Amino acid sequence: MGGSGVTGDYIWALAAAKALRFPVIVHKAEGVPSWVTAEDLVVAISYSGNTYETVSCAREAKARGATVLSVTSGGKLASWAKENGLPLALIEPGYYPRTALGMLAGATIGIINSSGIKIAADKEVEDAADALRSTSRGEGETIARALAGKDIYIVAGCGLFDIVAHRWRQEFSENAKAITKTEFYPESAHNDMVVWQLLHNVRKGFVLIEGDGRVCAVLEDLLRQIYNDQRDTVVRVTPRGNGVLAQLLQGSLLGGYTSTYLAMFNGVDPRDTSITGRYKEALEKAGLS
Numbered sequence: 001m002g003g004s005g006v007t008g009d010y011i012w013a014l015a016a017a018k019a020l021r022f023p024v025i026v027h028k029a030e031g032v033p034s035w036v037t038a039e040d041l042v043v044a045i046s047y048s049g050n051t052y053e054t055v056s057c058a059r060e061a062k063a064r065g066a067t068v069l070s071v072t073s074g075g076k077l078a079s080w081a082k083e084n085g086l087p088l089a090l091i092e093p094g095y096y097p098r099t100a101l102g103m104l105a106g107a108t109i110g111i112i113n114s115s116g117i118k119i120a121a122d123k124e125v126e127d128a129a130d131a132l133r134s135t136s137r138g139e140g141e142t143i144a145r146a147l148a149g150k151d152i153y154i155v156a157g158c159g160l161f162d163i164v165a166h167r168w169r170q171e172f173s174e175n176a177k178a179i180t181k182t183e184f185y186p187e188s189a190h191n192d193m194v195v196w197q198l199l200h201n202v203r204k205g206f207v208l209i210e211g212d213g214r215v216c217a218v219l220e221d222l223l224r225q226i227y228n229d230q231r232d233t234v235v236r237v238t239p240r241g242n243g244v245l246a247q248l249l250q251g252s253l254l255g256g257y258t259s260t261y262l263a264m265f266n267g268v269d270p271r272d273t274s275i276t277g278r279y280k281e282a283l284e285k286a287g288l289s
C-alpha cells in the first residue's frame, strides 16, 4: 500500500521489461487473490510492517502454502516472518514510508534476486543510484514554483511511466494535500481526455511525464496542445537514467521533491498525514489488525 506498494509497481515494470517466463501481479488489498497456491512466490512489502492489508496478505499467502518473502523495517510483519523462520529483508527504521523509496526498492530487488529470480542486475541498481544522485531538490523546487497556487493538478503518464504519474499523485496528496488526478495513457485517450473538450475555469497545473515508444510520442504531442488549450500551466518531465529502474526511481524522487516544495509554497505541512490514522483506528475497531 502507499509508499511501499509502489515498490511492487517497479518490480512489475522490471519483470515486464525482462520478459520473465511468468507473470508478476501487484496486489494492493487485504488477503491474496483467489488463485494463489503453493506454486506462487509472494513478496510482502510494508515499510512500517504494520499495514493491515500487507500483513494479512503475507499470512494468507503462507496459509495457502506460497513462499513468502518480507521487506520491512520492523513491526508485525518482521515479528511474523521471524517467528515463522521466513526470509526477511530488514531496512532502516525511522523514515516516513514514502521517503524510504530507495531502501524499499533495493531491499526488494535483493531479496527477490537471492530467491533465485534475477529481477535486476547490480549494474541496473548502480545506474538507478546514479540517477537518484543526479536529481537535485532545486529541480523539484523549480517545478513546484511553476505549479504553486492551483486548484487542481493533473498528472499524465504514458506506458510504463504511468507508474511515475501514479507516484506523483500519491506524493501530491500526502505531502502537499493537493487535489490531484492522474491520466494513464494510452487508456485515458479513450475516456479521461474527453474532459478537456470543455474549457474548465479552475486554476490547473498539468504535469506531463514523458515516456518512450511510438504511441506515447504521438500522445505527448497531442497532450501538449490539448493542455495548452486549457490556458494554464503545463510542466513536462522526462525521467532520466540508464534503464527502466533508474528512470522510474528518478521520476519518482523528483515527484517527492516537487510535492514537498509545493506543500511549502502552499503553506501546508508535508509531514502530517494524520487522517490516515482514522482509517487505521476504524480497522482496529472492526477487529482487523
Ligand SMILES: O=P(O)(O)OC[C@H]1O[C@H](O)[C@H](O)[C@@H](O)[C@@H]1O
Pocket (backbone or CB within 6 Å): 001, 002, 003, 004, 005, 045, 046, 047, 048, 049, 050, 051, 054, 097, 098, 174, 273, 276
Ligand atoms: O508503507 P507502510 O508502512 O506499509 O504504510 C502504508 C502507507 O500507510 C499510510 O497510509 C501512509 O500515509 C503511507 O505513506 C504509507 O505508505
